[in-house]
Amino acid sequence: MDDILITVVLYKKSIDESITLNSLMDIPLNFKIVIYNNSALDDEVSSKYILSNLEVYYLPQRNVGLSESYNNSFRIAQELNLKYLLFLDDDTLLSEKYFVDLKKVMNFNFKGIIVPRLICNNRIISPYRSFFSEGFLLRRKIQGICPAKNFSVFNSGLCIPLSIFEKIGGYNENVPLYYSDVVFFYEYKKKYTNFLVLDVDIQHAYSALSSKQSLEFKICRFDKILNGAFSAMKYLPFKRFMIIFFFLKAFKYTLVHRNHLFLRIYFKKYIL
Numbered sequence: 001m002d003d004i005l006i007t008v009v010l011y012k013k014s015i016d017e018s019i020t021l022n023s024l025m026d027i028p029l030n031f032k033i034v035i036y037n038n039s040a041l042d043d044e045v046s047s048k049y050i051l052s053n054l055e056v057y058y059l060p061q062r063n064v065g066l067s068e069s070y071n072n073s074f075r076i077a078q079e080l081n082l083k084y085l086l087f088l089d090d091d092t093l094l095s096e097k098y099f100v101d102l103k104k105v106m107n108f109n110f111k112g113i114i115v116p117r118l119i120c121n122n123r124i125i126s127p128y129r130s131f132f133s134e135g136f137l138l139r140r141k142i143q144g145i146c147p148a149k150n151f152s153v154f155n156s157g158l159c160i161p162l163s164i165f166e167k168i169g170g171y172n173e174n175v176p177l178y179y180s181d182v183v184f185f186y187e188y189k190k191k192y193t194n195f196l197v198l199d200v201d202i203q204h205a206y207s208a209l210s211s212k213q214s215l216e217f218k219i220c221r222f223d224k225i226l227n228g229a230f231s232a233m234k235y236l237p238f239k240r241f242m243i244i245f246f247f248l249k250a251f252k253y254t255l256v257h258r259n260h261l262f263l264r265i266y267f268k269k270y271i272l
Contacts (some may be wrong), residue, residue, distance in 0.1 A: 001099060003106065004084045004159070005077040009069050009233040011090065015051070016088040018204070019260060025052040027096045034076055036061055036069045065176025066155060074165055085165055089156035091205035092118070098200045102159060105196060110145075113188060113195040114159040117141060124194040126154035127197060130182075143199040148189045156180040157174070157202060167191060178228025183235050219261050222253065226269045243270055 008020050015021050024031055030053050037060045061069075070087055077085055084106065088094075098116055105114055118126040129136040130152040135140065142261045158181070168187045175183050186262065188195075213221075229246060233239045250266035253259075 001029055001031055001103065002087050003082055004032070005073060005082045006031055006035070006086045006088060007073040008036055008088050008090055009036045009066060011038050013090060019127070020088050020090050020092045020094065021054070023092075024054060024096040027053070027094065027099065028097070029053065029099055029174045031055065031084070032080065033044055033057070034059060034073050036064075037071075037218065038063050065173065065180070067171035067173045067176050067180045070155075071170045071173065074162065074170055077162055082162065084159055084161055086159045087155050087157075089154075089204070092156050093203040095200070095202070098198065100191060101198045105198065109148060109198050111161065112164065112192050113148075113153065113185075114198065115153045115195065115271075116157045116173050116200040116202045118154055118157055118206075119201045120204050125204065125206050126157065127151045127195075128153075130185075131154060135182075143197050145194050145196050148185070148193060148195045151195070152182055152185045153195070154204075155184075156204060164188075164192070175228060175231045175235065178225050178227070179232035183232050186236055215257055215259065218257070219259070221264070222250070222262055223230040223265050226265060246270070 006024070008018065010018060021035070021106070024033070034057045046060065047056075049056050049058070059072075066087075070085070073085060073087075102114060115127060117124050124138045125140065127142065127146070128138060131151060133148075135152060168184070168191065171180055172183050172187075226246060228252045229242060232241055236242070247266060249271075250262040253262040
């Protein structure tokens with residue numbers, strides 16, 4: 001895969017603990033990869049080395065966010081004269097078939113974003129239907145060239161030519177984490193009509209569908225999602241819908257968990 005620069009952002013885990021990196025090392029192909037460690041120790045330094053079949057550019061940093069990391073990968077890919085960027089979370093289980101099919105599409109010279117189907121708990125979580133900037137899971141599999149208008153995708157598994165990434169303007173660094181993919185794909189849809197879904201299912205650990213979350217984790221995650229949504233609203237349409245949508249979510253979570261903190265967090269973000 002000589003034309004691709006892969007980006008993996010580690011969060012609170014080592015390289016050895018990353019499902020993504022371990023699955024890459026099990027695939028009989030060579031990869032160039034940038035690893036950002038957002039939990040790095042202060043004394044860690046950038047380095048370049050070979051790890052199994054991976055040519056690694058290791059960049060420790062302290063929580064700069066996905067958007068800045070992805071934009072930095074774009075600049076590295078330019079310096080290396082590569083043609084594609086591939087973004088991956090640290091908990092995505094990859095297969096050789098995925099890269100074989102991805103290479104076929106690249107040889108076909110499709111001009112647009114290329115994604116697999118991301119699966120969690122036997123449900124398709126990406127791509128998903130996008131309605132007023134909010135997402136709804138698909139009931140049936142889609143594949144091939146699809147209209148971008150009514151869809152959105154996760155960051156993980158998103159492969160894009162450098163030329164298109166540049167035309168879009170890269171990721172919006174004012175939306176560093178949550179909703180960064182929503183804003184990016186919204187900007188993509190302004191300039192491009194279609195995207196391509198590979199006929200490949202990739203297993204992805206998605207915390208929103210986990211049944212093992214503590215109440216403390218759910219409250220913290222809801223707070224972070226609201227921060228992301230609040231930042232993203234400046235760049236997305238349907239601001240009023242999003243405000244109503246999150247009020248209903250906060251109200252639902254308050255009833256389900258019998259905890260008023262969800263509503264308190266909401267009102268602190270959107271009212272106060």
